[in-house]
Amino acid sequence: MTLTKSTFTGLVLEYDSGIVPPPYSHVFRLALDWSKGDMIADLVLHYTEREDLSEEEILDEGFTLNDDYNYQGPLNSVWIKPLQQLYEKTRWTNKDIEEGGITVTPLEKGKDEGVKIPSDQEEWQLMAQDLIQAIYETVKKEAPLKVNYRSVQGDEIIDCSLTVHFSNREVIFEIAGKSRQINWEYAIQLMKIVFTPDYHYELAKEEAGKKRGAYIDCGDGFWHELGKGVVNIDPSFDAVSKIRKGFDELISE
Structure with a gap:
């Protein structure tokens, strides 16, 4: 089944930074659901492989000792259209992303329609970064x-x-x-x-x-x-x- 922006009602973005070393290495899962009109976001962000780093090594790179972040709540619905447009123009690939990357899973009425790998990794990763920044601003974690x-x-x-x-x-x-x-x-x-x-x-x-x-x-x-x-x-x-x-x-x- 080919989903268009009129049929899918949400997306799940999952990212793994792959071979990036700590303290930068991280994974996240960002679920976005607009099946009821408004946008609801569910973010789980986790920084990985920091066990062998000293506190000083982490702080010297501009991080804190707990950069993991979870959020579940509203996000401005102005983001729905850009997500739909990006999805519709995206070309998908069967190539694996063992060294890190992002996957996109469309949802129709809450049902998982299967994981897709976008050919244009950068564009989807930038979109995900923008959405996470939007969450940080929404909860006043960061200023514009x-x-x-x-x-x-x-x-x-x-x-x-x-x-x-x-x-x-x-x-x-x-x-x-x-x-x-x-x-x-x-x-x-x-x-x-x-x-x-x-x-x-x-x-x-x-x-x-x-x-x-x-x-x-x-x-x-x-x-x-x-x-x-x-x-x-x-x-x-x-x-x-x-x-x-x-x-x-x-x-x-």
């Missing part, structure tokens, strides 16, 4: 992602910010005391580019620069100058220029 940007041209200083609300798939752009909602996909692509280059924290400042240039704060309170404190990793991909272009387009709208 906010990136601040400053453009200095001559005597003109332009400050703006982009706040990504995963909980309801809204992105708010603020400039000169005004705010507007912008396209989700545009913002997510821009955020991916923002986190692509190398950030040199030894050059970071606690305040944005006032000399000609562009400056960015990725939400941790440290300002980096594009082209100096933020540099491209891959010479074939000019992420720094793309960051400038993305924010300049938002500023000029």
Whole structure:
């Protein structure tokens, strides 16, 4: 039976990080059910193979001593349509994922319709990460992602910010005391580019620069100058220029 978005009423996403070493290695099961209209999420997230690591080794990587997380409750139904659209366009494969990956199980009226392996692993893994982030925001475990940007041209200083609300798939752009909602996909692509280059924290400042240039704060309170404190990793991909272009387009709208 081929399920379309009109017939299946839920999905189960299961992920294993595979050969990734601890403390990063983890598994999760995320069940999503909208059979009654609203979205209900059931998440079980577990970090694996940490038994042989010292507390210091775990903490030094930016983790805590208990990063496992369980959640069962509502999630904004705005996520239903993107899940349906991704499912419908996905090509499936019979290849095994022994070294880690994600599987998708559609549900029809609560009935398991069989495990599927998406060919485009990255797209489904990103979707799952977005959904988990949405859960974290919903329960106030984490705040929305906010990136601040400053453009200095001559005597003109332009400050703006982009706040990504995963909980309801809204992105708010603020400039000169005004705010507007912008396209989700545009913002997510821009955020991916923002986190692509190398950030040199030894050059970071606690305040944005006032000399000609562009400056960015990725939400941790440290300002980096594009082209100096933020540099491209891959010479074939000019992420720094793309960051400038993305924010300049938002500023000029």
